Amino acid sequence: MKYIKVRKSTLRGKVTVSGAKNSALKLLSASILSAKDIFLPNFPVGLLDVDVHLEMLKHLGKEIVISGSNVTIKELNAVDELKWEERSIRNTLLMLGCLLTRHGKGRVPLPGGCKLGERKYDIHVMIFESLGARVWEEENYLCVASEGRLKGTDINLPMRSTGATENAILCGTLAEGTTTIWNPHIRPEIIDLIDMLSKMGADITVHGQQKIVVNGVAELKGCEHQVIPDNMEALTWLVASVVTNGDLEIMNFPFEHLEVPLIFLRESGAKFFTGQNSLIVRGGTPYPIEISTGPYPGINSDMQPLFAVFGAMSQGVSKIIDLRFPGRYGYAEELHKMGMSYEENGDILLINGGNKLTGAEVRAVDLRAGIALLIAGLTADGDTLISDAWQITRGYENIIEKVTNLGGIIEEVN
Secondary structure, X not given: OOEEEEEOOOOEXXXXXXXXHHHHHHHHXXXXXXXXXXXXXXXXXXXXXXXXXXXXXXXXXXXXXXXXXXXXXEEOOXXXXXXXXXXXXXXXXXXXXXXXXXXXXXXXXXXXXOOOOOOOXXXXXXXXXXXXXXXXXXXXXXXEEEOOOOEOOEEEOOOOOHHHHHHHHHHHHOOEOEEEEEXXXXXXHHHHHHHHHHHOXXXXXXXXXXXXEEEOOOOXXXXXXXXXXXXXXXXXXXHHHHHOOOEEEEEOOOHHHOHHHHHXXXXXXXXXXXXXXXXXXXXXXXXXXXXXXXXXXXXXXXXXXXXXXXXXXXXXXXXXXXXXXXXXXXXXHHHHOOOOEEEEXXXXXXXXXXXXXXXXXXXXXXXXXXXXXXXXXXXXXXXXXXXXXXXXXXXXXXXXXXXXXXXXXXXXXX
């Protein structure tokens, strides 16, 4: 699929939120830590990034059995080197941590994923080295090795990094002694990862945002663990319903993971109500928004393109501040092609809302930019043609089918 074409539509009906991409990928990495079977219900099997990760696991000696939205991971033969020539994703850093933890060594392709400004992996190297491993680059691979088991230690994270917190947890599960992670980033997908690891026999205690204590165990077993709903998909449907003046019931809605964004959207004109395990959105009138991204439970960087579309549909000036990934404002130029007026002022994105959007040919510069353009296309006059549409299918399961079932005019164009 090269393009997605959308046209002005009003979304109505019921839609069910799939399992969380950002959680599912971590759980797949964690499966490397055990030779036993892992069973994952509510798994988003229709995602491009998930497909990539499942193929990577096969190259590491795993067998994958898919049945509907359920995935079972079995081990055929354990491999500590990921020989991979296809598109890489940043999650290979977690796979490397798991290979090191279980086998005492590992080798994976240098991490890939979205280009969101500077996203180096020095903090992951620091974690590996703190636990007693040696780290080096070799051609296009990142390599690690340790003498025997990793040694538990204090890990002081210089910033609240999701990936670094996850890698420190994964590495600590089978390390010798206690690993204490200071200044962790506590997010829903991290709690989901800890829940699964605990079912596998890991000894992990969370002390809020202060620290996480991991007491290493000798081995981990298999388990069954249901993937949490995708909060980014849930938020996407909410914003799409408001800006298209739609009427949606969003099933499997993760209320507890979106408390802060829900407050901002309600105060900014969204009309929604709580159903039974669902959020009912009755359109609304978008008002200008002013947000600053930050650690959970705040508005994270992934969410800001959605808020940008919301601001573009309002009358007035909206302001977005993203100090973590200011380079992510690249999507604004694509929205500008459709008529959105904006300006960048340092780390601030100013949106002059209220301009009528018109369909245009635009490019999904990354996953979240892509879905923002798709939503904008549902409000614009004429056809919107989104190139690099594969970016959207990296994180939104069955997006064409779901939008179509809600009355949206959308199609794949090859």
